[in-house]
Each structure stands twice: as structure tokens, then as C-alpha cells.
Amino acid sequence: MPRRAVILIEGxxxxxxxxxxxxxxxxxxxxxxADPARYDYLAAEGIEAIRVDTDNLEALIRECSRVAADIAGITTSYEPFCATVGKLCRHFGLPGPNPTSIEQCCDKFTQRQLLAKAGVPIPAYRLAANTTDVESSAAEIGLPVILKPATGSGSVGVRLCRNIDELAEHTTYLLREKHIWRSSPRVLVEEFAQGPYYCAYTMGNEAIAISAADSGPPPHFVFRECTLPAPLTGDEHERIVEVSLESLRALGLGWGPATIELRWTKRGPLVIEVNPRLAGAPDPQLIQLAYGVDLITEHIKLAIGQECNLRRKYSRTAAERFLVADRDGTLDWIDGVRRAAAVEGVAAVKFHVKPNTPIVRKGDYRDWMGYVVACSPSRAQTQTILERAVDLITWSITPLPALGDQAQSAEPCIRTRQTL
Known part of the structure; x- marks a missing residue:
């Protein structure tokens, strides 16, 4: 008997x-x-991949009907297609998320309206469509403010604006220059919520884990390290869980995975953003290392109509360090990956880039060249393992020559070492 198929939309x-x-x-x-070749693991694993316009719902329906007579489930790991998956699941009578709830959540302005209406604590915010709107909104909220697109993920286009000059510069960037909009430009102007950052991972109506993370220097928010579980008191943990579940109810997200980002401020936890999908790698690996809960497998179980098991099997401390370049240029070489991976307690060392790759920092998740993951019974031990492994990794980046400056191209490579 042929095995049942699970359809994965993009990756x-x-x-x-x-x-x-x-x-x-x-x-x-x-x-x-739309482009299976962008996922190199498909060929390596011998996975069937079909080229189709994944922005076209009717084309997806036709392809799903054609490629598999017995579809067990349909899902995705990529946020832009979560609502599409919900629509496909409804068409084929399969378990899945509410597409309307997903679409509302992915519109950051609508999300904030729904959270505010339900009394969920969030930063002050305004919606702006032009420079005048941005300036007046920032004046009402008070500098510093966060400027971000009303749609998107991965901190793309997100910046802290500490003064009028930075506000004008980033407004120009978002509205008149390089930011790519899939619809009419809409910018959120938000209060800068200051305090420790936490992330709650949920499945259905259950909070599974809470991590703490640190980002690099402002004005951008490029995360450098994440630790799970977060160092919280019992009351703090309970309050974050409470606010996270309130957010899910307000947004109608009671099915499948979600990731809630918060900052603990003088007013307590404020919800920065709710993402209606599983967090990106390697966060699911941290949860599995720390608690023995495989959220990816449990998500697929939900998608095929099975009951998922979210019970913790043990409790350990897991942490990840993202490897970020300190300059633009050409990556010449990477050294020490095998030595770092051999350190006892290291669970993964991964680079997304290869030598001879141009490095152009953008101030978002695309700045991550790779990561190291470690796990042990204690926070202190995990941190020691992580530091030991990261210290073994070095790389060289040759700065790109300045326009018209041919002499600089002859300068020797500059060896850099990962630092926080």
C-alpha cells in the first residue's frame, strides 16, 4: 500500500x-x-519537489489534487504561506489554521488593533503611509521610536530611531528607496519598549517554552544569542505565559504553533509581536534539547489529524550563538568548524555561507552567517561550552574596495573572530 503524502508549501x-x-x-x-532549486536539501534527501506558483491558490489546489491521491495533511514552515495553507486545508477538508486569523496576525497593524482591543499589553503605536504621518506619529509617541514595515518578518526594515535625523533617514529608506513592498507602503511607528527580551513558544493553546535573547548594538535588532529556559522567577514565568495565551485568544490562533515576542518593561511584559508559525532554526532544536519536545514532529501530527504529545521528558539548558560578520566584504575562508563541533556538549555548528561569498550586512536575520548550539544540565555549563566552541571558529573577510580606490583591493585579508 502506498504511503500517505504530506504536502509542504515552500520551505x-x-x-x-x-x-x-x-x-x-x-x-x-x-x-x-516556485523555485525548488533554492532548497538544496531536497536533492540531497531525494525529496519530490514540484514547481508551481505558490502565490496562486488555484494553481496550488490543482497541483495538490494531481500529485497525491491520499493527502494526509498540508503545512508549511514559512510564514508568508501560513494563510495559504489554511485555505488549502479548508478546501481539502484537512486540519489546519484559520486563514483569516493568520492574515490578521500577519498584518502588524491589525494585529496590534486586536491585541489592544482585548487588553493585551503592547507598546504605543501608530500607522503611517507617508513622511508627514511618520513625523507626526513619532512626535505623539515621543522619541526614540521603532520604525518597521506593517508586514514582513525577520526584523527586515526594523530600526530604532533615536533622533530626528535617524527618523528621516529610515523613513526615506522605507518609503522611497530600497525596501521592497508587496503592497502599498504602510509603516508602523512604535514606542521603544526597553527591557529584557523573551520569546514564548506555543502549540495550540499551550505554552511550551520561554527563551531569553540578546541582540547586537542598535539601531538594528540582529539577535546574537538565545538561551532556554529563560532566567525567570516563578511569577515572571506565569505572567509571560498568561499574556502569551491572552494574545492567542485575541488573535484567534488556537491551532498549531505560534511564537510570541515580548519585552519585560517597567510596566511588566509587553507583547512586541505574535508570529503565527514555529520559530526559525535553530529554536525548535533548542526546545528539543532542553525538554525533549519535538515541535516540528508535533506540528505535522496536528496537520494529519493526530494527537500531539507536548509533555516534557527532561529539563536541561540549551543555548545558541549566531555568528555575525563585523564588516562587509568577501568571505575568504572559515576555520575551526570541526574543532568546535567536537567540543563535548555542542549539538550543532552550521554555516549558511561558503568561502568566496560576498558579505553585505543588512541589519536583520540575513546577517547571520551561521550558528553554534550547545546543551548541558546547567546554564553556567552550557555557556562555558558555547564560549569554548565559538572561540575555536575564525574567518577572514576581505573588505570590498571603495569605489575608485584600486589600492585598497590589494590590502591583506583581515582575520576576524566572533564576538558578542
Whole structure:
């Protein structure tokens, strides 16, 4: 008897994890993508991939009907297609998220309106469509403010504006220059919520874990390190769980995974953003290392109508360090990866880039060249393991020559070492 198929719409940092989890559940994963070649793991794993316009719902419906007579479930690891998956699941009578709730959540302005209406604590915010709106909104809220697109993920286009000059510069960037809009430009102007950053990971109506993270220097928010579990008192943990579940109820997200970002301020926890999907890699790996809960597998179980098991099997401390370049240029070489991976307690060392790759920092998740993951019974031990492994990794980046400056191209490579 042929195995049942699970349809995966596009992929992202967790794409390989979803493919492998489906196989472990004795399912045949089939990936539908506008460009399957962008996912190198498909060929490596021998996974069936179909080229289709994934922005076209009718085309997806036709392809799903054609490629698999027995579809066990349809899902995705990529936020832009979560609402599409919800619509496909409704069409085929399969378990899935509410597409309307997903669409409302992915519109950051609508999300904030719904959270505010439900009494969920959030930063002050305004919606702006032009420079005048941005300036007046910032004046009402008070500098510093956060400027961000009303749609998107990965901190793309997000910046702290500490003064009028930075506000004008980033407004110009978002509205008149390089930011790519898939619809009419809409910018959120938000109060800068100051305090420790936490992330709550949920499945259905249950909070699974809470991590703490640190980002690099402002004005951007490029995360450098994440630790799970977060160092919280019992009352703090309870309050973050309470606010997170309130957010899910306000947004109608009681099915599947979600990731809630918060900052603990003088007013307590404020919800910065709710993402209606599983966090990107390697966060699911941290949860599995720390608690023995495989959220990717449990998500697929939900998608195929099975009951998921979110019970913790143990409690350890897991942490990740993102490897970020300190300059633009050409990556010449990377050294020490095998030595770092051999350190006892290191669970993963991964680079997304290869030598001879141009490095152009953008101030968002695309600045991550790779990461190191470590785990042990204690926070202090995990931190020691992480530092030991990261210290073994070095790389060289040759700065790009300034326009018209041919002499600079002859300068020797500059060896850099990862630092926080």
C-alpha cells in the first residue's frame, strides 16, 4: 500500500526538519515551490519537489489534487504561506489554521488593533503611509521610536530611531528607496519598549517554552544569542505565559504553533509581536534539547489529524550563538568548524555561507552567517561550552574596495573572530 503524502508549501530554515519529521512519521513529503532549486536539501534527501506558483491558490489546489491521491495533511514552515495553507486545508477538508486569523496576525497593524482591543499589553503605536504621518506619529509617541514595515518578518526594515535625523533617514529608506513592498507602503511607528527580551513558544493553546535573547548594538535588532529556559522567577514565568495565551485568544490562533515576542518593561511584559508559525532554526532544536519536545514532529501530527504529545521528558539548558560578520566584504575562508563541533556538549555548528561569498550586512536575520548550539544540565555549563566552541571558529573577510580606490583591493585579508 502506498504511503500517505504530506504536502509542504515552500520551505525556510526549518524546511529540512519538516521533511525528515514527515519521513519519520512514515509519510511521503512532497514540496511545492516556485523555485525548488533554492532548497538544496531536497536533492540531497531525494525529496519530490514540484514547481508551481505558490502565490496562486488555484494553481496550488490543482497541483495538490494531481500529485497525491491520499493527502494526509498540508503545512508549511514559512510564514508568508501560513494563510495559504489554511485555505488549502479548508478546501481539502484537512486540519489546519484559520486563514483569516493568520492574515490578521500577519498584518502588524491589525494585529496590534486586536491585541489592544482585548487588553493585551503592547507598546504605543501608530500607522503611517507617508513622511508627514511618520513625523507626526513619532512626535505623539515621543522619541526614540521603532520604525518597521506593517508586514514582513525577520526584523527586515526594523530600526530604532533615536533622533530626528535617524527618523528621516529610515523613513526615506522605507518609503522611497530600497525596501521592497508587496503592497502599498504602510509603516508602523512604535514606542521603544526597553527591557529584557523573551520569546514564548506555543502549540495550540499551550505554552511550551520561554527563551531569553540578546541582540547586537542598535539601531538594528540582529539577535546574537538565545538561551532556554529563560532566567525567570516563578511569577515572571506565569505572567509571560498568561499574556502569551491572552494574545492567542485575541488573535484567534488556537491551532498549531505560534511564537510570541515580548519585552519585560517597567510596566511588566509587553507583547512586541505574535508570529503565527514555529520559530526559525535553530529554536525548535533548542526546545528539543532542553525538554525533549519535538515541535516540528508535533506540528505535522496536528496537520494529519493526530494527537500531539507536548509533555516534557527532561529539563536541561540549551543555548545558541549566531555568528555575525563585523564588516562587509568577501568571505575568504572559515576555520575551526570541526574543532568546535567536537567540543563535548555542542549539538550543532552550521554555516549558511561558503568561502568566496560576498558579505553585505543588512541589519536583520540575513546577517547571520551561521550558528553554534550547545546543551548541558546547567546554564553556567552550557555557556562555558558555547564560549569554548565559538572561540575555536575564525574567518577572514576581505573588505570590498571603495569605489575608485584600486589600492585598497590589494590590502591583506583581515582575520576576524566572533564576538558578542
Amino acid at each position: 525556510a530554515s526549518n524546511g529540512l526538519g519538516y521533511v525528515q519529521a514527515a519521513q519519520h512519521l512514515d509519510l511521503d513529503p512532497i514540496v511545492l515551490s
